[in-house]
Amino acid sequence: MNWRSIWAIAKKDLKEVRQNKAAWGPGIVVPLVFAIIMPMMFIILPQVIPVEDVQRELGDLDVMLRAMPPALQALFEGKSLEQMFVLYMAGFMLAPLFLIMPLMFSSVIGSDSFVGERERKTMEALLYAPTSDMELFLGKVLAAVIPAIGLSWITYVVYIIVVNVASYPLFGEIWFPLPTWYPLMLWMTPALAVLGISATVLISSRVRTFMEAYQMSASLVVLVLALVAGQISGVLFLGVGTTLVIGSIIWLVDAALIYLSVKKFKRSALVAKL
């Protein structure tokens, strides 16, 4: 395995993605919304809207509270209405929404590097390079996975800072991240980044253009929206244990998809599609 070649491929792909606005556009907008605009709204909202509205929101909270493990329920004890609202919104309700990021970033970059390479008719020269199929594959996968995880983690860090700073006057302490966030950030986020790219590789052999691949892999976001719905309705509350289990299932799916994509990503198959 020649790592110098693998990194060269990954770096080359990222340089190319940088030139594709449709690919990196969401990479800027989504973190901005998630890490800055959303938390600011949650934290400012309860201080400006009427108390009755906050109370109505907290009616929904009851459903979720009942689904929570006791250790987390304890977090809400002895809190003021405003504090409970912020805790609920910033700490729980939309937490799974963040999982859109690794999935989306890796499938967008993957679409550009796997399908875009063919669409722009540059694949042939690459196939003639003295690299193995596996090195080519790894280079392209890393080009998607590393920035997807990195960008997600940066967004988490910014979110943590924004939440703590903005809610400091309300709480008087640094209270975020909550324990449920660690498996989400460290276990589920990488799993979804890998899911995004491996699904995209499989999709890429069936579509002709970057846009088609982008749209098809975007449908994976439904998966994350299901988790969001589960969280809000209290049907599937993402506690530490649940997150670890779901994350592990995703990793297993990843392993299967990666196995299939490696089998598909062969020069002999790629050359037929030039």
Add this chain to the structure above:
Amino acid sequence: METIVEVNGLERTFGQNRAVDGMTFHVKQGEVFGLLGPNGAGKTTTVRLLNGILPPSGGTARVFGFDPATDGQKIRQQTGVLTESPALYERLSARENLEFFGTLAGIPENTLGQRVLDILKFFGLQERVDDKVETYSKGMKQRLALARALVHEPPLLFLDEPTSGLDPEAAQQVNELIAGLNERSGQTIILATHNLLEAQRLCDRVAVLNKGRILAMGSLTELTSKLWPTMWVDITFWQVPSESAWGAVKGQRGVRQVTGQGEAWQVQVESAEVIPQIVQQLAGQGASILKVIPRDYTLEDIYFALQAGEK
């Protein structure tokens, strides 16, 4: 000279289509070998098979002693390929393109930068190294693609239609560069083309292909003598020569027939050696010779004769 490419009964089918249909040829080190054929003859497919990026359906091939079907990577380390379309990263600069491919080819980090600049300079692109390739003209792109194929100094170079789509001036420039490569560094070149003049200019030997099969193979003179065992000479006189001159030439050994009349004759001979003897004979007869022109066959004549024979 060492044989570096050996192809025996190589086949590749796509469904019912026999893209490469039992090709056999050898290429020696330092040769410029042409794969000459019309669209769909199987030129690009052959290049792909020899570099191990497409598996064959039958037959064998050895490049530097390696089997492309199993050791493609080892072969690709020693080959450079100019693909049919330039296949450059248009959004990257020339330097970035070459540094990328140079890295994949294993050029050490500490010499890569200089090597890239040197080759860009050699191809006359030194002023545009950091411009995006999308701003290049077609001819410049082709030269850059050639530079990419050569950046790691491969001993064997494949050129797939190196001048297609270029204007005559750019085409000539590229052809001169190619001719120079073989002369300067003795690089072995396999040139796929449907351009007869190009093949004639550059190739030591050609294989004339059609529908995946080799119709004929050899140097231009070999092919000519195979197709036309005799040759024609046009002789023009200043004044109409005597009757006896006609008879003398006709009776000469190696002369098949004499046609024409007055001061323009056409003489069919068995080989070129006969021509000086005819001239001597005529001079002895006191004929005033103005011009003696042996008819040369071009690759074009060969090509069309073979294509006609095929039908």
